[in-house]
Amino acid sequence: MHPAGSLRIAVALLAIVSVHAEPASDALDKFTRQLQAACAAQPSDDGYRRDTISQFKARFEALGLALKRGELNQAREILQNLNGAGLPPELQDAWQSLADALAAQIIQLQQQAAISWKKAVDEAATKTRDVCIAAKTSSDLDGITLEVAALQNKHRQMNNLLVDRANRKLEGITRFLDQWSRFLDFRAAGSITAANNLLRNLRAENDPPIISQKDLERAFIEQLPSPWTTADVPRIAFRDVKNVADLPPAVEKMNELLSNPAIYEAGFFLSDPRDILALVTADQQVKEGNFAAAEEALSDLDRSEVYQTCRRWLQPIRTAIRQRLTAGELQQITGAKPRSDESSNTMLRRVLDGLQAGGEYTKMSDLVTEISMLPATTLYGKVDYPWSPGDATALLAYANASKLEQAGDALAAVNEYRRVITSAQGGKYAPTAEAQKAIERLKKSHPEAFADIDGVVLDELRQIRQELDQALRLQIQQQRMTQQRLFPGNMR
Secondary structure: OOHHHHHHHHHHHHHHHHHOOOOOHHHHHHHHHHHHHHHHOOOOOHHHHHHHHHHHHHHHHHHHHHHHHOOHHHHHHHHHHOOHHHOOHHHHHHHHHHHHHHHHHHHHHHHHHHHHHHHHHHHHHHHHHHHHHHOOOHHHHHHHHHHHHHHHHHOOOOOOHHHHHHHHHHHHHHHHHHHHHHHHHHHHHOOHHHHHHHHHHHHHOOOOOOOOHHHHHHHOOOOOOOOOOOOHHHHHHHOOOOOHHHHHHHHHHHHHHHOOHHHHHOOOOOOOHHHHHHHHHHHHHHHHOOHHHHHHHHHHHHOOHHHHHHHHHHHHHHHHHHHHHHHHHHHHHHOOOOOOOOOHHHHHHHHHHHHHHOOOHHHHHHHHHHHHOOOOOHHHOOOOOOOOHHHHHHHHHHHHHHHHHHOOOHHHHHHHHHHHHHHOOOOOOOOHHHHHHHHHHHHHHOHHHHOOHHHHHHHHHHHHHHHHHHHHHHHHHHHHHHHHHHOHHHOO
16 A cells, blocks of 8 residues: 555544544545455455455444543553554555554543543532532532532543542542531431531541531531530630621620520620620721721720630731721821832831931921820731831920920020930931031030030930930830730739
């Protein structure tokens, strides 16, 4: 046979195989006609020709049918057993080319089948999760159970790592559906202990993880613990709380749980859960821009015993409100808004840098003083202020010195300017250079202010003592405020 003829036969058969059309009749017919022509020229009887043609035609038909059904292992086995030993010599090269092309195509089809198989199993796992979470009764699982069973029936064994992984996942889906169906039956029958025990087993054996651990936790049925512990009530009441909108129904749930006689029998007591709704109030006040009212609501919350008991579950919501409140307060004080890529602290630095560049130290002092009066503990989500304590003291002293100089009180102004210089340690916003220039200016314009050096020194020492006393009192006051927030029941 001419080489071009064998190539046409191979291409025709491969095209049929690749699209899984009818049995490879056209390509096989062409090859059979070539085989008939070759056999007709052989010096053998008619029986030999008929047997040869019939044998190869039957095997080709079996090969095409296996490919159409997706039985790739069987197709590969047929092809391996189809050698060209019985073919006329002039067709053996053509057959070998065709067989090689078919073998390569079968391998490609097996790879594609493995990928499709794994994708189908992954989709089944996702659907199983969604159906199970939404199911109310075991009958709600019938549809997905039939789909998984059909997926199992369609599977054909392939020696492939990808398929092995998908196989194990499919087995896990089947086990999970069976266990979840039993859980729903137990729940419907009111067998709460059995249902929860089954969930505990699923939590330990959720491999592959069809449902997340968090979703499994949500499925647990509420039971009255015996004995009660301090964490039982908030754990049950607040386990599904994600935002402020979830708080009112959660508080109602807590009230319902607290009305159970088992609590009183265990001697368990919890103060009014409605205190927690201060978070709702604070959130609303922040939205309306009433920041002082929001601060008051958070302070009330911090003093609440019930909040301290439930803090583990509610702290993320409080932190989010605190951060929004701080951002709003800073915007209100500075008159600036954070850019899209800025945090509140970065915005604050930008404002201070701009004022410093313009030499507006009095405005900087007023801004720092006002912000410093906000609740200053980082425990509750406050920003890490970009100025140092020395910066704050130096800015205030500079603002005072400027006013005193304008009022004509040179001696007092000099003392304040000197305080700017002595206070500016480790900060970036203290106007040290400006204070030094002011002192040099006053030396020329008011030399009498520098005549009584001893008096100036004594006045400075007096002011330093006052500042130390004031700082110590402020430190003690802040420590007491922090302790009251953290341990309200221990303070007298």
